[in-house]
Structures are given as C-alpha cells and as structure tokens.
Amino acid sequence: MxxxxxxxxxxxxxxxxxxxxxxxxxxxxxxxxxxSSPLNSNPGTNPEQLLGMSLSTCLEATLQAIEREHALPHTAAVYVKVAFVGSKAHYEFLVHAEVSLPGVAPALAQAMVTEVEDRCPVSQLLRQSANYTISLAK
Amino acid sequence: MxxxxxxxxxxxxxxxxxxxxxxxxxxxxxxxxxxSSPLNSNPGTNPEQLLGMSLSTCLEATLQAIEREHALPHTAAVYVKVAFVGSKAHYEFLVHAEVSLPGVAPALAQAMVTEVEDRCPVSQLLRQSANYTISLAK
Structure with missing residues (x-):
C-alpha cells in the first residue's frame, strides 16, 4: 500500500x-x-454475484454520468453475467457486461459503451483480463 | 461472449x-x-464494498482449500481495503488485500499468499492491474 x-x-x-x-x-x-458456495443449496450470496453487483452498479453509475454529459434521459441498464469455470486444477471467472441504451442512436450508443469500459473504475480493474468483455445489447 | x-x-x-x-x-x-454513492449519507452499499466482499470471500475460500491441502487448521482471515481516488476527470479504485495466517510459519505463510493471489478467480481478474496489491499481515 x-x-x-x-x-x-x-x-x-x-x-x-x-x-x-x-x-x-x-x-x-x-x-x-x-x-455460500454457488455449487450447493445453502442460502447465501457468493463471489460471483458480489462481483456482478459491483460491476453492474459501477457501470450503471458511470453511464448515468455519460448520459448527463450528452443531455440524454436516463435509459441505461447493465446486465452482468459471471461464470465459474474450470476444474479442481484451475478455476477462473468469466465476466460479461451487456449495456442496454434504448433510444440512443447506434453509433453514439457504441461510443458510450467504449467510454464506460474506460471510465468505470471496476471496469478499469478488470479490463486487462481476457476473461472480461463488454458489449452493447442488440 | x-x-x-x-x-x-x-x-x-x-x-x-x-x-x-x-x-x-x-x-x-x-x-x-x-x-448509493459512498460520498453521500444515503443508506445503501456501493461498488467499493461489493468488490471488497467478492474479493475477500474468494481469497478466504481459496485459502481454506490451501489450508486443507497443507493439513493446517483453518485460521486464515482476509481484510480488503478499497479506495475511491481521483477527480472528476478520472476516477480509479485502489484495492489492497491483507491476509492473516496466525500459527503458520512465516515462509509457508508467504508462499500461501503468493499461491492464493494466483488461484483465487477474483484475484486473477484483478492482478494485471497495478492498483491491486496483496500482502501477508505483519
């Protein structure tokens, strides 16, 4: 530190x-x-859900700022999927964020996705990993 | 995807x-x-806390597995700090994990910290970022 x-x-x-x-x-x-482990039925959240919650909220907050900068109404939504993959020898998480921007012209919407990937602090932490991807919802 | x-x-x-x-x-x-934003007094959690929860649980779970592999009792604890730094032009998060392994010999404890940094899936996602650090508690 x-x-x-x-x-x-x-x-x-x-x-x-x-x-x-x-x-x-x-x-x-x-x-x-x-x-709790996601692989049993005990109640409780898990690292996958908590990471998805952190990333979805960070991306959504940053998109709100970008919408304001473009004088757009707030329509953004963020859907994050986190997968637990691998086997006992080596486990990894895959993370995919899908950004929905209804009512925003496609070229601007794509530019906003690129911008949020750069600006959201959690996205900055993840983006050097090949396991993290982000896309505009179709 | x-x-x-x-x-x-x-x-x-x-x-x-x-x-x-x-x-x-x-x-x-x-x-x-x-x-809620960490910068106001509204109730609610935030991306910083949620990232810390994901990382601390992932590291702790992986340390439990490593303890079992070494036939050690479970004594590990993980303390994660997440900071929100920067200014309006550019914000970032800093993430530091401190691992406590009471009762484990120092050399083995240090080796376990290196191993958990490599094996915990959330740590794998973060470790290419210079903003993420991990250390053994003194």
Missing part, C-alpha cells in the same frame, strides 16, 4: 471475510452478508 | 443494475441490495 493515492482517497472501505466460503463477509459496523 | 468456456460453466449468475448508483442491484429472483 505504498501508493500515495491512498492518502488522498475520497472514500475508503474495509471488508472482511474471516470465516470462509460458508460464512459471512462484512463491513465493520456495516453491511453483513451470508455467503 | 464467444469464449466456449461459458458453455461448460459450473455456475452462471446474472446481476442487474437498471436504476443507477442511487438504486438497487439484484439477481433476478435472488438477492437485491440498495446502492
């Missing part, structure tokens, strides 16, 4: 998991969620 | 945000969470 930008952060949150996949993840004095 | 591995996925989840940062993110017929 040598990166000096931590000192000028607009916001910092801490999140803990000290139990396991069948356990809880929580923000101290904040949100606490039950977690 | 041309990647053929989607077809052989062990699990796929879909997550939607069609409202905005002041809105909700939800799994159809599943978990629904209120979201």
């Amino acid at each position: 040598i990166d000096k930008r931590w000192q000028d952060a607009l916001y910092i949150t801490e999140v803990i998991n000290d139990e396991g996949l069948e356990g809880h993840t929580y923000v101290p004095n904040g949100l606490k969620l039950k977690t | 041309i990647d053929k591995r989607w077809q052989d996925a062990l699990y796929i989840t879909e997550v939607i945000n069609d409202e905005g940062l002041e809105g909700h993110t939800y799994v159809p017929n599943g978990l629904k969470l209120k979201t």
